């Protein structure tokens with residue numbers, strides 16, 4: 001937090017910070033829960049709450065305050081949480097089974113009504129990474145929630161608005177009745193955090209683990225490559241195993257076709273996330289995808305006897321061995337060297353057969369003598385063919401160049417403007433059918449592509465994989481010049497493969513991957529997409545499966561939707577929201593690409609399909625949000641189903657302008673915009689801020705201490721409001737002349753944030769003396785206080801009041817005693833009624849002090865009283881004459897007696 005400017009953005013010590021400090025909350029985030037609770041009333045109805053990632057305990061304080069007394073509150077965090085009254089806390093990592101077990105032991109057989117999660121891992125690193133790991137943590141907390149929540153229970157979690165956001169919401173939607181995302185006022189606008197409140201846990205009997213597995217839920221939902229069209233439309237199994245662009249397609253594969261479209265690269269073990277991977281040379285030589293292997297491994301070793309035998313091969317140079325030892329640093333030359341080595345070894349071991357090129361070229365021909373006319377026509381024919389083949393070659397080379405550019409574009413290595421779609425060389429369908437299509441297929445299948453390629457390059461054999469161009473290639477190879485050109489082309493292809501290898505290397509870098517995903521995901525930024533009522537869907541035909549929580553079933557349904565969405569059947573046209581959604585998305589895509597698409601044949605159709613499919617999936621996630629639950633047939637709102645292209649265009653323009661107007665969405669756009677740079681990324685970190693506690697702040701939340709609020713309330717209850725300002729403000733609140741929030745706002749002014757350390761003492765003294773907040777007071781408030789003061793003044797002094805009270809107390813005690821005695825008198829049989837009445841009268845009189853024994857007056861026999869007999873002069877009533885000496889002696893006697901007693 002130190003790195004932030006205290007005046008701006010995240011570092012700003014705002015009113016919630018001040019309030020937290022004032023009210024003794026340990027973190028300003030406490031107000032987030034207060035605001036969420038105000039909106040959803042979650043705490044008052046919870047008897048058991050689990051707070052995952054609870055340190056330093058702000059949320060726990062709020063939970064303790066607002067939950068019913070005697071509730072069970074458990075908090076867990078990586079860091080210890082200082083003790084809080086009525087709260088159980090322990091230290092654990094919520095991603096570990098140990099945490100689960102500890103929770104179990106604390107919960108006994110209880111189920112939680114509420115699970116809270118405000119976790120933020122690794123706050124302060126790159127935003128993209130934060131968002132990614134944050135959302136993984138969210139999924140982990142959801143996992144614990146599903147285990148400990150009671151049916152109908154609630155789950156509150158913090159989510160980062162990133163590209164995984166919609167995926168998360170979709171998963172929440174499958175497990176809860178209602179899912180709402182909200183940003184409480186206390187959450188800073190610069191923060192990308194948002195809180196999702198999931199209410200009404202469905203508590204399925206079984207939840208497919210895939211719902212809670214980051215590998216299945218997350219990643220590039222938006223970016224869908226060409227393979228989608230293949231795998232949804234046609235032979236999906238083949239597409240699944242061979243789809244190259246799965247690089248960009250992980251999330252799609254995971255979320256919508258978990259089994260079908262998953263890529264299984266050689267060398268990647270399921271669930272293996274260690275950074276260092278090695279494999280054997282055998283895998284490299286015999287495997288189908290050597291490029292992928294080089295891209296995914298760190299080291300290749302010679303292990304088996306056969307492999308060690310290859311060490312003796314003349315092709316196994318020290319360079320080759322050095323390259324195998326560290327694949328991460330392969331340069332272009334190294335890469336080519338290894339691929340050539342592989343080809344050589346494959347030939348050596350008979351895995352590839354070296355075609356006899358010379359045999360083809362030295363085929364015996366019987367030359368018949370020709371006449372002149374025949375010779376001319378043969379010459380003409382030869383020239384024509386030579387011309388034709390030359391044109392073909394040129395065209396082919398141009399096509400290859402364009403195809404390579406197109407591939408680069410598909411891999412997002414170029415900007416669309418790099419492609420000249422109007423180029424006539426690109427117009428032919430063969431670009432895809434023969435050139436790029438063939439290359440794409442061979443790259444995916446890795447069927448002897450490189451081997452053959454290299455054979456060609458070395459002039460060792462001719463390619464037998466190319467069918468249509470075989471004859472042409474033979475021609476090409478017939479001259480040295482052509483062979484050279486061919487070699488160049490093949491070198492070019494090797495270069496392409498090297499690029500691909502580099503792509504794979506980059507892929508392994510998670511950070512790069514997430515950044516790349518964000519780049520690709522430009523569309524996501526605008527939060528576009530229309531809807532599909534997931535809740536309704538769950539409620540309808542698939543009630544059973546949602547009850548069971550089957551990921552595959554749910555995703556299969558989505559997949560089905562995808563397939564449907566690619567065919568524009570009549571049925572689909574009638575399907576309301578979905579159709580509408582699809583159309584809008586297609587329209588959106590059109591805005592960007594329309595001019596390009598019009599004249600492009602196959603290129604156009606593939607791209608169009610891909611984009612449509614992509615949009616549909618985004619829309620699916622978007623519309624699973626509960627806010628769309630009650631929205632009916634959106635298509636009906638738009639009227640006619642099938643619109644002309646022009647109408648689509650208009651609509652897309654409207655859409656984009658509407659999006660521009662949406663404030664929050666624009667904010668999202670800025671979040672995902674790469675150009676925003678590091679500065680913004682930093683700002684969009686978690687909004688969490690610990691409130692430093694003053695020395696006495698610590699005591700405020702000591703176990704034995706009371707809540708500050710309660711103390712203040714007690715004072716007000718006992719003594720009332722003590723100032724005219726307070727009475728005035730209270731009166732204004734009661735009379736609704738002012739709202740509570742405006743009152744709080746008024747409490748903050750330029751003086752509340754004074755940094756006293758940097759100011760001179762004279763100024764501070766002056767301020768303390770003269771600056772007083774000027775809160776207006778009313779006449780009534782002042783007179784109320786005056787009246788109270790008068791009443792206080794009229795009271796006797798404390799000692800007198802105490803003496804009076806003592807006297808009164810003693811009188812009451814005497815009367816009680818007399819009453820008891822009188823009862824005893826009445827019960828005796830020895831006295832007649834008259835005597836009894838007399839006795840009782842006496843007792844009561846004595847109790848009232850009327851019948852007090854008259855004291856004897858002591859008269860000292862000295863002076864005029866010395867030696868007198870009878871009543872001394874001026875003395876009334878009983879008297880006793882004492883000798884002064886006698887008095888002294890009596891007192892001394894008493895003293896001695898007392899002292900003797902003590903000694904004993």
Ligand SMILES: C[S@@+](CC[C@H](N)C(=O)[O-])C[C@H]1O[C@@H](n2cnc3c(N)ncnc32)[C@H](O)[C@@H]1O
Nearest residue numbers: 053055056057058059078093094118119120688
């Ligand atoms: C924003 S703070 C929580 C603040 C808390 N809600 C409050 O009001 O005081 C995020 C917390 O998540 C915790 N955290 C992050 N990853 C965790 C994990 N894997 N297990 C447990 N706690 C984790 C951090 O230690 C940190 O204390």
